[in-house]
Every structure is written in C-alpha cells, then in structure tokens.
Amino acid sequence: MSLFVMKFGGSSVGSAERIMRVAERIIEKKEEGHQCVVVVSAMGDTTDELIDLSRQLSDQPPAREMDMLLTTGEQMSISLLSIALHAKGHEAVSYTGWQAGMTTDATHAKAKITDIQPQRVLDSLEAGKIVVVAGFQGISKDGEITTLGRGGSDTTAVAIAAAIKADACEIYTDVDGVYSTDPRIVKVARKLVEISYDEMLELANLGAAVLHPRAVEYAKHYQVPLVVRSSFTYNEGTLVKEDAVMEQGIAVRGIAYDKNVARISLIGVPDQPGVLAKVFGSLAEQSIDVDIIVQSGITSEKTNFSFTVSLTDLEKALAVVASIKDAVPYDEVSSETNLVKVSIVGAGMVSNPGVAAKMFDVISQQGISIKMVSTSEIKCSCVIDQEKLTEVILALHSAYGLDTNQTAFVGGPKDRR
Amino acid sequence: MSLFVMKFGGSSVGSAERIMRVAERIIEKKEEGHQCVVVVSAMGDTTDELIDLSRQLSDQPPAREMDMLLTTGEQMSISLLSIALHAKGHEAVSYTGWQAGMTTDATHAKAKITDIQPQRVLDSLEAGKIVVVAGFQGISKDGEITTLGRGGSDTTAVAIAAAIKADACEIYTDVDGVYSTDPRIVKVARKLVEISYDEMLELANLGAAVLHPRAVEYAKHYQVPLVVRSSFTYNEGTLVKEDAVMEQGIAVRGIAYDKNVARISLIGVPDQPGVLAKVFGSLAEQSIDVDIIVQSGITSEKTNFSFTVSLTDLEKALAVVASIKDAVPYDEVSSETNLVKVSIVGAGMVSNPGVAAKMFDVISQQGISIKMVSTSEIKCSCVIDQEKLTEVILALHSAYGLDTNQTAFVGGPKDRR
Structure with missing residues (x-):
C-alpha cells in the first residue's frame, strides 16, 4: 500500500461529467490498495468568472476580499468531487485549505506556506x-483566508505530499507528461521518462507551463517525487526526481521558449560605480523583474547595456528608466519587442563544455542573429527574433538528438531509462 | 450612534448592480453615524444552481458535503459586497460564519447555533x-462547516444582533413590511406598524413567508428588536418587538393561510388507551409533523379521528398509517387534499372571547363549511376548501376591521401607534 497525492487541475473537473471521470480515476487507485489524498483546483472557468464579477464592482478590489471570493471556487470542486466519490460508493471527505491545516503568511493573493498541520487529513486516511x-x-x-497565487494548487499538492510523507505526488493535467519541447512546434518532440528537479525548475521558469516553478522548488526541497501525467489517458507520465537518468549520448533534456520578453538598451551610460545599481535598484523597487543583462564598453568613459524584462512590464520599465535620467545620464534609450528567449536545459551541460557552443553554432547556421545570451550550469538561453522561433527550435531539437525518430530512442520507455 | 445589523436576502444581491445598490444603502446608514454589521445570503439563484450541480452527481449527496458546497454561495456574496463597499470608499471586511464565531451543533443542513464569539466582528467595528x-x-x-437550514440567514442576523447587543436587526427584503394578510389577495391589506414576537411567530408558522419562525423565536428569546423593510424603497417597515401596541378597536393583527395541508381521517378506530400514541408515534418516527388533530366518538367502542399533515408528506403519512393497521385496526382510512388552513392571529384574542366565534360566524355566513378547527391563546385556525380561500380571507379581513379604508385607520402611521 502506497500513499498518493493526486492533483487535478481546473479543466479536469470542468463539468459534472468530468468530475465523475476524475472520481473513477481516483477509485481505481484506491482499489489498487492505495491511500489517496486528492487536491483539486476550481472548476474550469470558475475563477475567471469570479474575477469578472468582481471587476463589475471595482477596478481595484482589495486582495483580502479577492482571496475570500476566489477560494469559493476550490471549495465547490472539493465538495462536488466528494459527492461524486460517495455516489460511486466510496467514503470521501473534503477539506478547505484551513481545515487541511495549510498555514500561510498573510500576503493575500500570493501567500507562502509557512506550516502544515495535516492531522485531519491523516485521521481521515486512517479511517x-x-x-x-x-x-x-x-x-x-490571524485566521484570514489566503491564496497561494499562480500555480497554487500544484504547490498545495506538493506541500501536502511532503507533510504526510506521501510516496508520490501525481499532477494530472491535460498533457501526458513533460516533453522535450513544445509538441505543437516539434511533432517529433519526445515525452520525457524522467527529469531532475533542477532541470524541471529551469524549464518551468523558462516558459514550460506544465508545472509551476514554486511547486517544483517545494518538491525539490522536500524531495517529493512528482509525476506529471494525463487526466484523460493512461499513458505513463514523466517522473520528476532528484537524480534523473540521462538517455545515452544526450546532454540536453529539453528546449523551452518564452515570448513574454522585451529588450531595453541604454546607450552611452557613464562608466561609473553605482550606475548599474541605480538602474536595477529602481526597477526592483517597482517590482519589475530583470532577466538577462549584457554590458559592453564602447569607450573608456561610456558603456552600453541591455537587459530584458517581461513584455508586460515594458511600459512600466521604460517609465522607470526615464525617471532616473538625472541620476544616470545616458545618451539614448531604445527598446525592442517581437523577441523570444529560447533555452536549452540539461544537467549534462555541466560536464559537456561544447553544449552551449553547439547552440550558438546551430542558430548562426540558420542565418539568425543572437541578440542576447545567458547561461547557467544547466541551461543556455538566447534571445532571437520571434519570427525565427520555429526553425530554431526544430534545428536545436534535432541537433541535440532529441527527435523521437533519432537512434538514441530505439526501444521502449523501459529501455530508455 | 446606534449599532445595526442589516440583513439582505438573495434577491437583494442578485447581480453586480443590485450589490452596488445594497452597498449604497449600507453607506447611507453608516454616514448617518451608525455602526453596521451586514448579513447576506447567497446571490439570487446561486444556491439552486449549486444544488442542481450536485444532483447531476448524486441523488443523495452527503449532508456534510452539501454544506461545504452551499456555503460557498454566501462566501461569494460577502466578498463581492465588501468589494463594492470598498469601491465606494468605505472600509469593509467580510467574515465567513466560522470567522464571525458562529458555533453550531454538528447537524448538517439544519444546524442549531450553540454559541457566538463575535470578537473579530467587534474588533472590526471598533476599527x-x-x-x-x-x-x-x-x-x-470539530471544525466542520455547517448550515442552519431554511431561513438561516435571518437567524444568523438575529443571533449576531443578540451577541453584539445591536440596537436593532433590520431584515431587508422584497416586501416593505409585514402585512395584515397577503396583499396579492386583499388589495386593502395594511402594512403593520408593529407586531409582537408571539404574533409574528404564529404568522410565520402559519404561512407568512416574510420571516422564518426560528429567527423570530431567537429574536424573542434575546429580545432583539426586528425591523422588516424593503431593500428597494425607503418606506417605513414593520417593527417586531415584545409588546406591540394594538390599534384601537382591533383584536386581530393578521390573517395567514397555508395551502400545504392535507387531511387524513381514520374511521372506526377502537377506543382503547394507546391507540393515538401508536398512530402519532409512528408518524413522528418518520419525521412527519402532524398539525391539527380532531377526535369524535361515534359509538362507545369506536371513534373517528382526523389530522392534518403537510401536503408534501401525505403519501408518506398514508404509508405509515397502512403499516400500523395490525396494531390499530381501523375500519377505514380516507384523505383529502385541495384544502387550506386559514388563521387569524392577534394578542388581543386572549382578552376578547368573541374573536374566534366571529371567525366561525363569518365563514359560515359565506356558506362555507369548516372542516377542522384549532385554537391557541393568540390564534384560531380553520381548515376549509382551497377554492373558497379568497372570499374567506376578504370577508375576515373586513370583519376584523383590518381593511385600510376602515375607520380604525384614519390618520398617519404615528397616529396609529
């Protein structure tokens, strides 16, 4: 007998019929002799509908009241799913976040879990x-209802799995696993059998939407084995764990991309101490995340530098830059959109020095210019024109031996491990 | 400065626009210098929609899970109303039942309030x-979410008013007060300026839907002055209190009717000790409420008796009666529907012995036969054919001097007090 946490997203419980199907899925697991804790999100569009309703009343609803409002979505799903499980002859009990002992800080809309006291969950499992x-x-x-922000249900699932020492946390979703890249772009993208927490974290941060980075971080911290799999099929999913085995001869696990990127360049900035700190400090004060930063000297007195921000933050960032012109007297500022950040991720990169160089080579062979580069031990990101995305991804996927028709993948899933 | 509890029902908060209007209403009260605690029900049809959703999953959803589901309705309303109040520039804070300290017993779907610890409510008022x-x-x-059953929001409002020692509990609804009888039947029905708890309790029990009997009982117990008034107009409402002043020369406060009534008659029942106890004990075991009971002897050995049950319980009651034929060997059983129970209610009846007699007189003058009668100190009920309802109510209303064009009502509301 194992103890599983099974998490189902909003689209999996989007209607009475789907709730019934999810109930069946859970019952199968239970009837295999396992204990099940199920974490669910709000049904389908419920959250969006509630947000719409609030917008009819206010442009700036208080975060506390939005948390009060939005948490009703999950409360509906848990009760309906429990009703479905009962209808199919199984004892089930639903718990809200507070009933399940999920204590957080008081930051409404993006609270962090501070403690979990899952006694009621454990008692009910015991029963x-x-x-x-x-x-x-x-x-x-203080007894205030909070929400965990984006990706929150994944985080709940992982946190509960850690607290009750579950054998695994299964994330059921509308795709059947983590792919080497976006299968909508690369038809021969492969579903990964395994991936490490670190790699998954990079992929998630770099644009792969299948898991939220916070949930992966939590899983890594508590060493909770995560499985990403489909709500709708019985295909084997992807296992996220500490030391994921690499397929032979392959250094890159996956390729991610992120279109939510814009570049700002400051030309002719005085080469003085504190200038960078002033620029990025001011941006940080406005909660603008800066990703890649590239600096290049042109003369001994002046320098240029470029950095990327989220496309959605661009206007705000330009306003900040304009506002500090007195303190940082640059000659010129420019910005660029229609960009995409393409990233290769793989734990193998650290021991294979040529991996990043190959990326630059593949991209330049396509006649595409690389606008910015950023690297870490397990990833390499290049910013390029968005219109070149497809050809770059296809070329990289093939160059790193990731296409499913390539020889590295002869054999079934078990052979590949 | 007074402290008010204001309760708004589901139709008053049925849309964003209506929520805005309710917010304005509350703000007016606040700006008059009062403190306000607002109790709201779920928006319009929310509860019915949630019930529908649950029925798609199960014919017999567990009561605990239904409570979990249905309480989301009020949680939505409180957050949306608070958002509306904020949008209009007023600090507001919403609390679920458990946050407001409403402790109940564990009877899901019809829990009883056992204690209220309104500290958070008081602290927020203070702020x-x-x-x-x-x-x-x-x-x-045990930390289980419960619901109070029908009329529950009225009860919440009264209970909180009692716990925080509010000066009054105002029930805002879609009618502008308690009427002497149903204004849809009697165009000259009068809105009552005052009514006593006991009278209101009888009227509520006898079919007047404007307040739930439990809320009235609670108000009486804690001596909370209740005001029933309109959400949509500024008309003065009806004050429910201990000693309501009676208009001069009028012994009856109001006339109620209830069509949810059926009669069962047992003919030729052995006149032995324990027979009645057997019949009504068996009905009680099946949670069937019996209202009026009339017994009449025919011979020395056998007796007949009739009793009324809710129309909705008729089939179930007949089954119970059939099941006890061995223990109670009656000759015959019959039942009758299309009935209505008409009741006059008034604290003045106790000191005016002719009031009930007048009722029988008025009804018989219409050539209508009275099938059953039941009286108490402050009410008299007659069961008659449903098709005679309108003419009986009109005749009684006029006979007791309740029509608004009758002389007892010359003068404005203040003169009438």
Whole structure:
C-alpha cells in the first residue's frame, strides 16, 4: 500500500461529467490498495468568472476580499468531487485549505506556506476515507483566508505530499507528461521518462507551463517525487526526481521558449560605480523583474547595456528608466519587442563544455542573429527574433538528438531509462 | 450612534448592480453615524444552481458535503459586497460564519447555533469598518462547516444582533413590511406598524413567508428588536418587538393561510388507551409533523379521528398509517387534499372571547363549511376548501376591521401607534 497525492487541475473537473471521470480515476487507485489524498483546483472557468464579477464592482478590489471570493471556487470542486466519490460508493471527505491545516503568511493573493498541520487529513486516511483538499488556499495565523497565487494548487499538492510523507505526488493535467519541447512546434518532440528537479525548475521558469516553478522548488526541497501525467489517458507520465537518468549520448533534456520578453538598451551610460545599481535598484523597487543583462564598453568613459524584462512590464520599465535620467545620464534609450528567449536545459551541460557552443553554432547556421545570451550550469538561453522561433527550435531539437525518430530512442520507455 | 445589523436576502444581491445598490444603502446608514454589521445570503439563484450541480452527481449527496458546497454561495456574496463597499470608499471586511464565531451543533443542513464569539466582528467595528458576515452558515466544535437550514440567514442576523447587543436587526427584503394578510389577495391589506414576537411567530408558522419562525423565536428569546423593510424603497417597515401596541378597536393583527395541508381521517378506530400514541408515534418516527388533530366518538367502542399533515408528506403519512393497521385496526382510512388552513392571529384574542366565534360566524355566513378547527391563546385556525380561500380571507379581513379604508385607520402611521 502506497500513499498518493493526486492533483487535478481546473479543466479536469470542468463539468459534472468530468468530475465523475476524475472520481473513477481516483477509485481505481484506491482499489489498487492505495491511500489517496486528492487536491483539486476550481472548476474550469470558475475563477475567471469570479474575477469578472468582481471587476463589475471595482477596478481595484482589495486582495483580502479577492482571496475570500476566489477560494469559493476550490471549495465547490472539493465538495462536488466528494459527492461524486460517495455516489460511486466510496467514503470521501473534503477539506478547505484551513481545515487541511495549510498555514500561510498573510500576503493575500500570493501567500507562502509557512506550516502544515495535516492531522485531519491523516485521521481521515486512517479511517479509510479518500481525502479531497482544496488547492491554492490557506489560512494565516490571524485566521484570514489566503491564496497561494499562480500555480497554487500544484504547490498545495506538493506541500501536502511532503507533510504526510506521501510516496508520490501525481499532477494530472491535460498533457501526458513533460516533453522535450513544445509538441505543437516539434511533432517529433519526445515525452520525457524522467527529469531532475533542477532541470524541471529551469524549464518551468523558462516558459514550460506544465508545472509551476514554486511547486517544483517545494518538491525539490522536500524531495517529493512528482509525476506529471494525463487526466484523460493512461499513458505513463514523466517522473520528476532528484537524480534523473540521462538517455545515452544526450546532454540536453529539453528546449523551452518564452515570448513574454522585451529588450531595453541604454546607450552611452557613464562608466561609473553605482550606475548599474541605480538602474536595477529602481526597477526592483517597482517590482519589475530583470532577466538577462549584457554590458559592453564602447569607450573608456561610456558603456552600453541591455537587459530584458517581461513584455508586460515594458511600459512600466521604460517609465522607470526615464525617471532616473538625472541620476544616470545616458545618451539614448531604445527598446525592442517581437523577441523570444529560447533555452536549452540539461544537467549534462555541466560536464559537456561544447553544449552551449553547439547552440550558438546551430542558430548562426540558420542565418539568425543572437541578440542576447545567458547561461547557467544547466541551461543556455538566447534571445532571437520571434519570427525565427520555429526553425530554431526544430534545428536545436534535432541537433541535440532529441527527435523521437533519432537512434538514441530505439526501444521502449523501459529501455530508455 | 446606534449599532445595526442589516440583513439582505438573495434577491437583494442578485447581480453586480443590485450589490452596488445594497452597498449604497449600507453607506447611507453608516454616514448617518451608525455602526453596521451586514448579513447576506447567497446571490439570487446561486444556491439552486449549486444544488442542481450536485444532483447531476448524486441523488443523495452527503449532508456534510452539501454544506461545504452551499456555503460557498454566501462566501461569494460577502466578498463581492465588501468589494463594492470598498469601491465606494468605505472600509469593509467580510467574515465567513466560522470567522464571525458562529458555533453550531454538528447537524448538517439544519444546524442549531450553540454559541457566538463575535470578537473579530467587534474588533472590526471598533476599527470603524463595515462588517459583512455570511448568513446561513457556522462551524461545529470539530471544525466542520455547517448550515442552519431554511431561513438561516435571518437567524444568523438575529443571533449576531443578540451577541453584539445591536440596537436593532433590520431584515431587508422584497416586501416593505409585514402585512395584515397577503396583499396579492386583499388589495386593502395594511402594512403593520408593529407586531409582537408571539404574533409574528404564529404568522410565520402559519404561512407568512416574510420571516422564518426560528429567527423570530431567537429574536424573542434575546429580545432583539426586528425591523422588516424593503431593500428597494425607503418606506417605513414593520417593527417586531415584545409588546406591540394594538390599534384601537382591533383584536386581530393578521390573517395567514397555508395551502400545504392535507387531511387524513381514520374511521372506526377502537377506543382503547394507546391507540393515538401508536398512530402519532409512528408518524413522528418518520419525521412527519402532524398539525391539527380532531377526535369524535361515534359509538362507545369506536371513534373517528382526523389530522392534518403537510401536503408534501401525505403519501408518506398514508404509508405509515397502512403499516400500523395490525396494531390499530381501523375500519377505514380516507384523505383529502385541495384544502387550506386559514388563521387569524392577534394578542388581543386572549382578552376578547368573541374573536374566534366571529371567525366561525363569518365563514359560515359565506356558506362555507369548516372542516377542522384549532385554537391557541393568540390564534384560531380553520381548515376549509382551497377554492373558497379568497372570499374567506376578504370577508375576515373586513370583519376584523383590518381593511385600510376602515375607520380604525384614519390618520398617519404615528397616529396609529
């Protein structure tokens, strides 16, 4: 008997019919002799509908009240799923975030979990019940209802799995695993059998939407084995764990891309101490995340530098840059959009020095210019024109031996491990 | 400065626009210098929609999970109303039942309030905020979410008013007060300026839907002055209190009717000890409420008796009667539907012995036969054919001097007090 946390997203419980299907899926697991804690998100479009309703009342609803509003979405799903499980003859009990002991800090809309006291969950498991827990929500120590922000239900699932020492946390979603890259672009993208936490974290941060980075971080911290798999099929999913085995001869695990990127360049900035700190300090004060930063000297007195921000932050960032012109008297500022950041990720890169060089080579062979570069031990990112995305991804995927028709993949999933 | 509890029902908060209007209403009260605790029900059809959703999953959803599901309705309303109040520049804070300290027993779907610890409500009032509390819901001492059953939001409002020692509890609804009888039947029905708890309790029990009997009982127990008034107009409402002044020369406060009534008659029942106990004990075991009971002897050995049950319980009651034929060997059983129970209610009846007699007189003058009668100190009920309802109500209303064009009502509301 194993103890599983199973997390189902909003589209998996988007209608009565789908809730019934999810119930069946859970019952199969239970009838295999396992204990099940299920974490669910709000049904389909519920959250968006609630947000719409609030917007009819206010442009700036208080975060506390939005948390009060949005947490009803998961409370509906947990009760409906429990009702479905009962209808199919299984004892089930639903718990809201606070009932499940999910304590968070008091930062509404993006609270962080500070403690979990899962006694009720454990008692109900002990009593043979299926436990259904509301994702995304918690309670502050002052008894305020909070939400965990984006990706919150994944985080809830992982956190509960850690707290109750589950054997695995299964994330059921509308794709059947983590792919080497976006299968909508690369038809021969491969589903990964395994991936390490670090690699998954990079992929998630770099644009792969299948798991939220916070959930992966949490899983890594508590060493919770994660499985990403489909709600709709029985295909084997992808296992996320500490030391994922690399397929032979392959240094790159996956290729991610992110279109939410814009470049700002400051030309002719006085080469003085504190200038960079002033620029990026001012951006940070406005909660603008800066990603890649590239500096290049032109004369001994002046320098140029470029940096990327989210496309959605561009206007705000340009306003900040304009506002500090007195303190940082640059000659010129320019910005560029229609960009994409393409990243290769793989734990093997650290021991294979040629991996990043190959990326530059492949891209330049396509006659495409690389605008910015950023590297870490397990990833390399290049910013290029968005219109070149498809050809670059296809070329990289093939060059790193990731296409499913390439020889590295002869054999079934087990052979590949 | 007074402290008010204001309760708004589901139709008053049925849309964003209506929520805005309710917010304005509350702000007016606040700007008059009062403190406000607002209790709201779920928006319009939300509860019915949630019930529908659950029925798609199960014919018999567990009561615990239904409570979990249905309480989301009020949680939505409280957050949306608080957002609206904020949008209009007023500090407001919403509390679920458990946050407001509404402790109940563990009887899901019809929990009883056992204790209220309104510290958070009081603290927020102290801080100058408008407090918005979810009606209908509470928490058991084991941390289970419960609902109070029908009329629950009225009960929440009265209970909180009692706990925080509010000066009054105002029930805002879609009618502008308590009427002497149903204004849809009697165009000259009068809105009552005052009514006593006992009278209101009888009227509510006898079919007047404007307030739930439990809320009235609670108000009486804690001596909370209740005001029933319109959400949509500024008309003066009806004050429910201990000693309501009676208009001069009028012994009856109001006339109620209830069509949810059916009669069962047992003919030729052995006149032995224990027979009645057997019949009504068996009905009680099946949770069937019996209202009026009339017994009449025919011979020395056998007796007949009739009793009324809710129309909705008729089939179930007949089955119970059939099942006890061995223990109670009656000759015959019959049942009758298309009935209505008409009741006059008034604290003045106790000191005016002719009031009930007048009722029988008025009805018989219409050539209508009275099938059953039941009286108490402050009410008299007659069961008649449903098709005679309108003419009987009109005749009684006029006979007791209740029509607004009758002389007892010359003068404005203040003169009538």
